[in-house]
Each structure stands twice: as structure tokens, then as C-alpha cells.
Amino acid sequence: xxxxxxxxxxDCAEGRAANLPCNHSTISGNEYVYWYRQIHSQxxxxxxxxxxxxxxxxMASLIITEDRKSSTxxxxxxxxxxxxxxxxxxxxxxSTFGDGTTLTxxx
Amino acid sequence: xxVISQKPSRDICQRGTSLTIxxxxxxxxxxxxxxxxxxxxxxxxxxTANQGSxxxxxxxxxxDKFPISRPNLTFSTLTVSNMSPEDSSIYLCSVEDWTGSNExxxxxxxxxxxxx
Numbered sequence: 001x002x003x004x005x006x007x008x009x010x011d012c013a014e015g016r017a018a019n020l021p022c023n024h025s026t027i028s029g030n031e032y033v034y035w036y037r038q039i040h041s042q043x044x045x046x047x048x049x050x051x052x053x054x055x056x057x058x059m060a061s062l063i064i065t066e067d068r069k070s071s072t073x074x075x076x077x078x079x080x081x082x083x084x085x086x087x088x089x090x091x092x093x094x095s096t097f098g099d100g101t102t103l104t105x106x107x
Numbered sequence: 108x109x110v111i112s113q114k115p116s117r118d119i120c121q122r123g124t125s126l127t128i129x130x131x132x133x134x135x136x137x138x139x140x141x142x143x144x145x146x147x148x149x150x151x152x153x154x155t156a157n158q159g160s161x162x163x164x165x166x167x168x169x170x171d172k173f174p175i176s177r178p179n180l181t182f183s184t185l186t187v188s189n190m191s192p193e194d195s196s197i198y199l200c201s202v203e204d205w206t207g208s209n210e211x212x213x214x215x216x217x218x219x220x221x222x223x
Contacts, residue, residue: 034212042217043113043215043217044199044214046213049211087149087150
């Protein structure tokens with residue numbers, strides 16, 4: 001599985017969009033990008049995933065670059081409850097979780 | 108999406124004892140995974156448990172220390188054996204869900220283990 005690289009931390013103002021980047025330069029052609037988040041050491045929660053097209057669901061949007069070497073998770077209107085560690089991984093199952101990005105949403 | 112019940116949610120154990128963690132899923136799943144999350148760290152995969160076969164362990168994890176059972180398609184257990192304080196971690200069960208055309212990974216709420 002491809003490894004991923006994320007910034008260790010980010011801040012975002014409440015109500016503003018949070019844009020979380022992820023690099024996955026060694027991703028293979030058939031590997032999906034998945035995003036999860038973990039709040040207060042609970043089990044990670046699935047957010048969204050994609051292959052090469054941009055995706056949107058009720059939680060977030062996922063923008064994948066044309067070369068698929070990086071992606072951005074967008075939380076369009078961040079709330080205080082979005083404060084969490086966000087993990088970007090390639091494929092599910094046996095994927096390696098990196099250190100993730102700690103997003104802090106501030107009032 | 109799969110609903111996973113994991114228990115106990117937390118436990119405090121004495122050094123040298125063993126703890127068995129249970130993971131129950133509300134639907135039949137092929138692949139189940141056990142992760143460890145040490146304090147302040149990310150998730151590390153311990154092993155993959157398939158029904159009807161021996162669990163497959165990742166580098167650094169051995170069956171004698173972390174025996175796993177997978178008696179059917181909805182249930183698995185992980186035992187942390189002969190515990191030491193270094194085993195204090197959150198242990199997480201997860202399953203693959205193939206609803207739709209792609210797999211997703213769903214997690215239980217975790218077992219917070221403290222070893223004295």
C-alpha cells in the first residue's frame with residue numbers, strides 16, 4: 001500500500017472551510033484514497049473515499065489531483081465538533097495509518 | 108454500514124494476567140482486523156482474522172502474545188496475554204464492508220486497556 005503524508009496539525013475558524021491536504025505520491029492506479037477521523041480516542045469514523053473523480057457526501061468533499069498523487073479533504077463549514085485527528089489512507093483493510101492531521105476548530 | 112460492538116470498553120488489569128476482547132458485528136463479514144493504538148500514537152495493525160483460517164499477524168506481533176479467534180462471520184476475539192504496562196493501549200476491532208462497489212473500513216469503539 002502507498003504511504004501517505006499529512007501535516008501534523010491545522011487550525012480552522014468555526015464556520016469556515018477546513019482544507020486538509022494529503023500526499024500519496026506512490027499510489028497505484030487501482031488504489032482508492034480514504035479519509036477517516038478520530039475524536040477523543042474513539043474508533044475512527046469513515047468520512048469519504050475516491051479513486052480519481054472528486055467526491056462529495058453529507059460530511060465532506062474530496063478533491064483528488066489529476067495525477068492522483070495528492071488529495072484534499074474539505075469540510076465546508078467547520079464546527080467545534082469537527083475537532084479531531086484526520087487520517088488519509090490508501091485502500092482499506094490492511095492499510096497503514098500515518099500520524100494524521102490534528103484539526104482544531106476554534107470559535 | 109456495519110455496526111460493531113466491542114467489549115469491554117475499558118479495563119484495568121494486573122501485570123501477568125490476560126484479557127480477552129470481544130468484537131461482534133451485526134452482519135456477516137469476511138475480513139476482520141485488530142489494531143492497537145498506543146498513547147498519543149496512530150493505529151497499528153496487529154492481525155487480520157478470516158473465518159475458518161489462522162489469523163495473519165503483522166511484523167512485531169505474534170500469536171502467543173495476541174491469540175485471535177474467529178469462530179464465525181460475525182464474531183472475533185483478541186486476547187492480550189501475559190500483560191505488562193507496555194500493553195496499555197486502545198485496542199480496536201474493524202471490519203471491511205463491501206456495501207456498494209467499494210470496500211470501507213468500519214471500527215468498533217475500542218477497548219481502553221491499562222496495565223498496572
